[in-house]
Amino acid sequence: MALYLEMFIVFVRIGFCSFGGLSMVPVINQEMLSHGWMNLQEVTDIVAIAEMTPGPLGINCATFVGMRTGGIIGALCATLGVLVPSLTLCFLAAVFIEKLKGNPVMANVMYGIRPVCIGLVLYVLYTLSASNFLPEGSFYLVPVVIALIVGLISWKFKLSVPVLILIAAGLGLLLV
Amino acid sequence: MGLTKSEKWKRAFIVLRVMFKVGFFTWGGGWSIVAQLQKEFIEKRDWLSQEELMDIISVGRSLPGIMIINIGVIFGYHIGGVPGVFCSVLGIASPSVIVMCIVTGFYMQVRDNIYVAKALVGVRAAVIPIIGGAALKMRKTAWINYGGYIITAAAFSLCVFTDLHNIIIVIGGAVAGLILKGGKRNGTVS
Numbered sequence: 001m002a003l004y005l006e007m008f009i010v011f012v013r014i015g016f017c018s019f020g021g022l023s024m025v026p027v028i029n030q031e032m033l034s035h036g037w038m039n040l041q042e043v044t045d046i047v048a049i050a051e052m053t054p055g056p057l058g059i060n061c062a063t064f065v066g067m068r069t070g071g072i073i074g075a076l077c078a079t080l081g082v083l084v085p086s087l088t089l090c091f092l093a094a095v096f097i098e099k100l101k102g103n104p105v106m107a108n109v110m111y112g113i114r115p116v117c118i119g120l121v122l123y124v125l126y127t128l129s130a131s132n133f134l135p136e137g138s139f140y141l142v143p144v145v146i147a148l149i150v151g152l153i154s155w156k157f158k159l160s161v162p163v164l165i166l167i168a169a170g171l172g173l174l175l176v
Numbered sequence: 177m178g179l180t181k182s183e184k185w186k187r188a189f190i191v192l193r194v195m196f197k198v199g200f201f202t203w204g205g206g207w208s209i210v211a212q213l214q215k216e217f218i219e220k221r222d223w224l225s226q227e228e229l230m231d232i233i234s235v236g237r238s239l240p241g242i243m244i245i246n247i248g249v250i251f252g253y254h255i256g257g258v259p260g261v262f263c264s265v266l267g268i269a270s271p272s273v274i275v276m277c278i279v280t281g282f283y284m285q286v287r288d289n290i291y292v293a294k295a296l297v298g299v300r301a302a303v304i305p306i307i308g309g310a311a312l313k314m315r316k317t318a319w320i321n322y323g324g325y326i327i328t329a330a331a332f333s334l335c336v337f338t339d340l341h342n343i344i345i346v347i348g349g350a351v352a353g354l355i356l357k358g359g360k361r362n363g364t365v366s
Contacts, residue, residue, distance in 0.1 A: 015240065017240065017343055017346050018242060019240055020237060020243045020314075022307055023314070024242075025307060026335075026342055027343070030342050041300065044299075044303050045287075045299070048299045048302070048306075051306065053272065053275050053279055054200050054272060054275060055199060055268075055275065056242045056272065057242075058242040059242065059245075059273065063272065063280065064276055067280040068284070072277065075280075076273075079273055082242065083242075083269065085239070085240045085246075086241040086246045086248070087249060087261075087265065089239050089241065090235075090236060090239055090241060090250055091249055094249060094252075094253035097235055097250065100235050108353045108357040109350045111357050112351065112352040113353060114314065114349075115318045115323075115324040115325070115327035116331040116346055116348070116349030117346075118315065118318050118328045119328040119331025119334075120332075120342055120346075121307060122311060122332050124307065125304060125307055125308055128307070132304065143300065143301035146298045146301040147302065147305050150301070150306070151304075151308065151309075154309055164302055164306060165299055165306075169295035170295075170298070172295045172296065172297045172298020172301075173291060173294050175298070176294040176298070
């Protein structure tokens with residue numbers, strides 16, 4: 001019971017810290033590692049899995065963690081948690097939408113939060129690079145090559161993310 | 177909005193059906209959901225106008241939470257009140273919950289398989305440029321002027337040099353936004 005409640009609360013926090021796209025990855029990473037619910041590799045896997053399956057990352061991740069640590073009930077608790085900001089803040093916003101349109105306070109708050117999100121994402125990139133490219137302190141060339149190839153392909157040919165992940169899986173099979 | 181209770185529920189069930197379908201075909205970021213809503217509810221049923229949808233999206237995007245669900249909540253309320261919210265969220269969320277429950281079980285089974293492990297080395301490496309690309313996409317709305325660069329650098333440094341929780345850093349960003357830009361427009365900001 002305590003586990004379910006904790007999972008719910010953690011995902012409420014994660015929900016309140018997400019501002020579009022992958023900006024929730026840093027918070028997920030920090031919470032999962034500090035609770036010992038996932039390791040860094042699993043967080044990376046869940047990002048890839050979430051990109052390959054339908055639905056938003058937040059829900060996919062909540063279901064994944066909840067399912068693993070507390071079965072179906074855990075999955076439901078975590079998923080409900082991540083929905084709380086939408087169900088509270090956005091519900092209020094829906095009622096008062098006329099007043100919120102073009103509100104300068106919101107614009108100013110977002111002016112400060114959006115750059116923070118980039119900073120947090122950059123830090124996750126730094127941790128992920130360290131764990132993938134320097135596992136156990138020694139340089140590992142294959143992931144660097146794969147990351148460069150995938151980066152180049154996505155920059156040159158605007159492929160969708162699921163396709164990029166499939167390509168990377170193929171490269172992994174070939175090169176590892 | 178002048179609808180009776182049964183009308184609201186009738187509309188809500190249509191929302192549930194459409195959202196469930198949309199939920200299964202929304203990959204990643206999910207801008208495709210906007211196009212789907214346009215087709216289903218503006219062109220086909222004429223339940224709201226293009227401008228109303230744009231307002232819903234812009235408010236949903238600027239609040240914390242999962243963007244698609246945010247839009248779903250405001251959209252659902254607009255279409256069918258509280259029943260609309262309920263059906264809209266249930267519709268978008270349940271496909272991913274169902275799929276992920278299956279995928280999670282599968283992942284636990286196969287992740288130690290030697291070929292899967294090899295493929296996962298590639299997949300994990302690819303997540304780095306994928307997240308990098310997402311960060312690049314955020315830069316246009318985030319770095320409006322030099323203040324943006326400074327806030328990003330400050331947030332990154334706080335992550336590297338302190339153990340502060342991300343929530344604290346995000347709240348710090350909100351405060352910085354209010355201080356740096358607060359009160360510049362209309363004088364309505366206190």
